[in-house]
Amino acid sequence: MDADTPTEEVLDELFATIESRKAELPEDSYTTTLFTHEKGENYVLEKLGEEMTETILAAKDDDREELLYESADLVYHLLVLLSMKDASLDDLREELKNRF
Numbered sequence: 837m838d839a840d841t842p843t844e845e846v847l848d849e850l851f852a853t854i855e856s857r858k859a860e861l862p863e864d865s866y867t868t869t870l871f872t873h874e875k876g877e878n879y880v881l882e883k884l885g886e887e888m889t890e891t892i893l894a895a896k897d898d899d900r901e902e903l904l905y906e907s908a909d910l911v912y913h914l915l916v917l918l919s920m921k922d923a924s925l926d927d928l929r930e931e932l933k934n935r936f
């Protein structure tokens with residue numbers, strides 16, 4: 837993903853990057869550390885809990901900038917979890933669509 841990615845394609849690009857990290861496990865990648873952590877998926881679950889808490893605190897503080905920053909951390913870690921469980925962004929879209 838780079839700065840030229842159209843905004844509406846960012847989630848797809850991010851998920852594709854996560855899938856690529858999962859397949860290739862490059863050494864200098866934060867995403868790789870999530871896929872290879874000694875605590876396994878529990879580490880990602882802990883990170884999700886932390887990011888959720890930080891998101892809630894930002895909302896309670898009415899700190900819009902922090903809310904967006906922590907929400908982005910939360911969404912990124914959620915996408916890593918979906919990838920870890922062999923679910924895709926399209927699976928998530930399908931689930932949401934079924935609720936219309």
Ligand SMILES: N=c1c2ncn([C@@H]3O[C@H](COP(=O)(O)OP(=O)(O)OP(=O)(O)O)[C@@H](O)[C@H]3O)c2ncn1[C@@H]1O[C@H](COP(=O)(O)O)[C@@H](O)[C@H]1O
Nearest residue numbers: 837850853854857864865866867868886890908909912913
């Ligand atoms: N979107 C993200 C992304 N969001 C959050 N993070 C990392 O998630 C970690 C969050 O951990 P913490 O909350 O402990 O860190 P923090 O935010 O500095 O600390 P707090 O102030 O929130 O407590 C940080 O190390 C962030 O760098 C991310 N790391 C990577 N990505 C994307 O994934 C792509 C691939 O990244 P690599 O795998 O590193 O190549 C990147 O190009 C980005 O597009």
